[in-house]
Amino acid sequence: MKLFDAHCHLQDPRILSNVPQIIATAQSVGVAAFAVNGVSEKDWLQVKHMSQSYPSVIPSFGLHPWFVAxxxxxxxxxxxxFFDSTPSAAVGEIGLDKGSHGRNVDFSDQVEVLKNQLQLAKTLNKPASVHCVRAFGELLEMMKSMGPFPAGVILHSYLGSAEMVPEFSKLGAYFSFSGFLMSLKANKAKKMLQMVPSDRILLETDAPDALPKSNIDSLFFVDGDPSLPEEPQGQSSTSSSASGTSLNDGSQVLTDASTLPKETLNHPANIHLVLDYVASMLEITKEELAELSYQNAVRVFSYEGSKVLHA
Structure with a gap:
C-alpha cells in the first residue's frame, strides 16, 4: 500500500534532527510522500531546504494563525x-483559530491574513492547507465570498460538522483526517466521514502532533522523545516491528496512547493507524482507502511545477 501524508511538520524543531531516520522509517512502511507545511517566516527556508534534500517532501509555505501577531x-x-523561487510548493499552513491558542491573536488580523493567502493560492492555482478551530462558519462564509477553489482547499485535521461537508465540497474542499479524529465521539466521526465524497478524502499525521489513540505496541515513536519516561516498547523510528505492549516508568504501566504524556511526539509512520480507523468508520478495507486517499492526494498536489507530476 502506498500512502501520502497530506499534512505534517517535519521542520518542527522537536524532530528536525531526526528527519533522515523518520523519513526512512515512514517510507519503509509505505509512506511515499509528505506535504510539509511551514507556519511562519521563521521556518519557510527550512521547509524549502528540506524539499531540496528529499524528493518525497512536498513543500508548503504559509502564515499560520497562531503566528499572525x-x-x-x-x-x-x-x-x-518563496513561491517564485520554489515552483513545487503548495500553500499552507494558513487558517482561522478561536481555540485556546488562537484567541490570543486578534481575529480580524487572522481574517485579513487568511484572505490574502487564499487569494494568493487562487492566483497561483495551488492548493491551500487550512487550519480551522471553532471558526468553521467564518471560514465557510469567506470561501463562499472568494470561491470556488478549483485547485483545492485542504481542510486539515477536519473536525467540523457533517452538515458543512457538502457546502465545503462544492467550493473545492478536500477533507484531511489525522489522529485528532479519534478524539471525537465515534458516532459523530462516523456520521461526518460518511458525508465526505470519496474523491475528497485525504489522510495525514500532522506529525509531530496528533498522536493517534492506539495501543502502544502499534505506535511508532520518535527516537529520543524527551516526553517519554523511557524507551517505549512499541515501534521506534528504527524498528519496524513491535517489541512489546507496554511502557513501565516504575509507577505505572502504559498500554495505550491515552496514558502517554500529552507531549509525546507523533511519527509520520503512524498514518497507518489513521488509515485503520477511518477505514473501519467507513466500513471499507484499508487497501481501498489507501488507494483512494493516495490518488486524491496525487490529484490535489499535481499543480504546475509540482514534484508529484514528475514522480
Whole structure:
C-alpha cells in the first residue's frame, strides 16, 4: 500500500534532527510522500531546504494563525518570493483559530491574513492547507465570498460538522483526517466521514502532533522523545516491528496512547493507524482507502511545477 501524508511538520524543531531516520522509517512502511507545511517566516527556508534534500517532501509555505501577531511588515512579499523561487510548493499552513491558542491573536488580523493567502493560492492555482478551530462558519462564509477553489482547499485535521461537508465540497474542499479524529465521539466521526465524497478524502499525521489513540505496541515513536519516561516498547523510528505492549516508568504501566504524556511526539509512520480507523468508520478495507486517499492526494498536489507530476 502506498500512502501520502497530506499534512505534517517535519521542520518542527522537536524532530528536525531526526528527519533522515523518520523519513526512512515512514517510507519503509509505505509512506511515499509528505506535504510539509511551514507556519511562519521563521521556518519557510527550512521547509524549502528540506524539499531540496528529499524528493518525497512536498513543500508548503504559509502564515499560520497562531503566528499572525509575529509577522513582519514585509511578510506577504517574502511569502510570494518563496513561491517564485520554489515552483513545487503548495500553500499552507494558513487558517482561522478561536481555540485556546488562537484567541490570543486578534481575529480580524487572522481574517485579513487568511484572505490574502487564499487569494494568493487562487492566483497561483495551488492548493491551500487550512487550519480551522471553532471558526468553521467564518471560514465557510469567506470561501463562499472568494470561491470556488478549483485547485483545492485542504481542510486539515477536519473536525467540523457533517452538515458543512457538502457546502465545503462544492467550493473545492478536500477533507484531511489525522489522529485528532479519534478524539471525537465515534458516532459523530462516523456520521461526518460518511458525508465526505470519496474523491475528497485525504489522510495525514500532522506529525509531530496528533498522536493517534492506539495501543502502544502499534505506535511508532520518535527516537529520543524527551516526553517519554523511557524507551517505549512499541515501534521506534528504527524498528519496524513491535517489541512489546507496554511502557513501565516504575509507577505505572502504559498500554495505550491515552496514558502517554500529552507531549509525546507523533511519527509520520503512524498514518497507518489513521488509515485503520477511518477505514473501519467507513466500513471499507484499508487497501481501498489507501488507494483512494493516495490518488486524491496525487490529484490535489499535481499543480504546475509540482514534484508529484514528475514522480
Amino acid at each position: 509575529e509577522r513582519s511588515p514585509n511578510w506577504f512579499n517574502t511569502l510570494k518570493q
